[in-house]
Amino acid sequence: MEELMKTLKQQIVEQLNLQHIKPEDIGDDQPLFVEGLGLDSIDALELIVLLQQKYGVKLANPADGPKIFHSVRTFAEYISQHRTK
Amino acid sequence: MLYINGTVCISPQNTSDNSVFLPEVKPYTGNKIYCVDVDYTKFFDPGSIRRMGRLIKFGTAAGMLTLKDAGVETPGAISTGTGYGLMDVSQKFLHNVIDSNETSVSPTSFIQSTHNTVSSNIALMSGCHAHNNTFAHRGFSFESSLLDAFLLAKEGYDNILVGAYDEVSDHSYRSMKRLGLLREEPCTNTELFTAEQKGTIAGEAAAFFLLSKEKNENTYGAFAGCKTFSAPANADELKSITTAFLSANNLSANELDVVVSGHCGDSRLDALNEALIDSLFTQQTILVYKQLCGEYMTSSAFAAWLAARIMKLQSIPETLIKVNRQRQPKNILLYNSHRGNHALLLFKHV
Numbered sequence: 001m002e003e004l005m006k007t008l009k010q011q012i013v014e015q016l017n018l019q020h021i022k023p024e025d026i027g028d029d030q031p032l033f034v035e036g037l038g039l040d041s042i043d044a045l046e047l048i049v050l051l052q053q054k055y056g057v058k059l060a061n062p063a064d065g066p067k068i069f070h071s072v073r074t075f076a077e078y079i080s081q082h083r084t085k
Numbered sequence: 086m087l088y089i090n091g092t093v094c095i096s097p098q099n100t101s102d103n104s105v106f107l108p109e110v111k112p113y114t115g116n117k118i119y120c121v122d123v124d125y126t127k128f129f130d131p132g133s134i135r136r137m138g139r140l141i142k143f144g145t146a147a148g149m150l151t152l153k154d155a156g157v158e159t160p161g162a163i164s165t166g167t168g169y170g171l172m173d174v175s176q177k178f179l180h181n182v183i184d185s186n187e188t189s190v191s192p193t194s195f196i197q198s199t200h201n202t203v204s205s206n207i208a209l210m211s212g213c214h215a216h217n218n219t220f221a222h223r224g225f226s227f228e229s230s231l232l233d234a235f236l237l238a239k240e241g242y243d244n245i246l247v248g249a250y251d252e253v254s255d256h257s258y259r260s261m262k263r264l265g266l267l268r269e270e271p272c273t274n275t276e277l278f279t280a281e282q283k284g285t286i287a288g289e290a291a292a293f294f295l296l297s298k299e300k301n302e303n304t305y306g307a308f309a310g311c312k313t314f315s316a317p318a319n320a321d322e323l324k325s326i327t328t329a330f331l332s333a334n335n336l337s338a339n340e341l342d343v344v345v346s347g348h349c350g351d352s353r354l355d356a357l358n359e360a361l362i363d364s365l366f367t368q369q370t371i372l373v374y375k376q377l378c379g380e381y382m383t384s385s386a387f388a389a390w391l392a393a394r395i396m397k398l399q400s401i402p403e404t405l406i407k408v409n410r411q412r413q414p415k416n417i418l419l420y421n422s423h424r425g426n427h428a429l430l431l432f433k434h435v
Contacts, residue, residue, distance in 0.1 A: 015191075016135065017135040017136065017193075018135060019131075019134070019135050020131060038132065040132065042136070042192055042193060042196070045192040046191060046192065046193065048189070049185075049189045049190065049191050049192075052185075052188065052189040053185060053189055058189075
């Protein structure tokens with residue numbers, strides 16, 4: 001899980017082009033949206049693309065998004081349970 | 086006639102600061118040159134910047150800086166021109182489509198891939214809900230936006246923001262290279278015209294103008310006329326078209342003071358410019374400019390920015406002068422062409 005979270009942080013920074021944030025600056029439990037990392041709805045779409053392209057997971061129910069993308073930890077937990085690659 | 090009440094250019098030179106006028110020329114070696122970045126954090130929040138390509142940043146910034154220069158918060162209309170538009174971002178999007186086998190595609194490059202993103206951004210940032218159009222008409226793109234502004238003014242619009250922008254993209258560079266339009270030997274932009282050679286250097290810039298029906302204390306000069314035409318058969322036809330254009334604007338060639346010529350450094354293409362100058366403009370100061378911005382489809386907008394600055398300051402930077410005939414820059418003619426698209430623009434000091 002630790003290794004997956006480290007990889008995810010790197011991928012989030014790259015996918016969202018977070019120019020002033022280093023992967024290690026993102027906390028494991030830090031909220032990704034609004035008051036945390038400050039991501040927005042377009043970033044949510046980018047994370048869905050990341051999920052599909054890198055881990056082969058297609059989000060079946062978009063309503064699950066806020067729970068899955070709450071933090072790097074919740075994101076990693078969902079991936080570890082559903083990944084196909 | 087429309088008055089230029091504000092103008093700003095972002096280019097490979099230090100041109101975004103209107104308190105100076107080409108104090109030095111930035112030298113570049115190679116056959117492509119890129120814009121000098123300004124501090125974009127002054128215009129965009131960090132969340133927006135990370136989603137913007139280079140052209141969106143320097144195009145939007147040039148437009149917003151022009152509004153600031155003119156002291157206008159919201160323009161009456163926006164009309165812009167771009168040759169290739171956001172081709173780079175569009176291609177990134179299409180590559181994503183192919184790479185993902187048409188399953189999942191990153192939304193950011195899709196959002197930013199339309200050619201009118203720059204003028205749309207300016208409209209959003211300035212609160213302009215009026216006419217907004219972007220012309221992608223190859224070498225006529227800037228001139229089309231200018232003609233649009235003249236028509237808009239007749240319909241009652243005022244304070245029209247006009248501009249043009251293009252970038253050196255992978256696509257534009259490869260196209261120029263494939264067509265044999267670029268210098269093959271290493272070249273420094275400052276030596277573009279020192280010897281007869283084939284090929285030019287690829288360039289980019291964004292130049293904007295706030296055009297108004299009334300002049301004010303910030304007026305640079307006026308756009309007095311614009312004509313576009315496709316490749317003339319020979320130098321005689323070009324001379325005839327130019328004479329007719331001047332006549333339609335109640336001028337003779339002798340009444341012009343300065344001619345800004347779109348020489349590109351390729352002797353095959355510059356021959357027509359030379360023929361026009363030799364036949365009509367033997368008493369005028371002749372200026373060239375593509376050593377500063379390179380060649381691209383909307384380089385005439387960069388030249389128009391030069392003309393505006395020259396009219397306001399009534400002085401000409403040494404680096405532009407090809408032939409100096411010591412004339413005060415009152416009436417200025419710009420002649421430029423880009424692969425069969427020829428244009429004449431007339432400027433008047435007011």
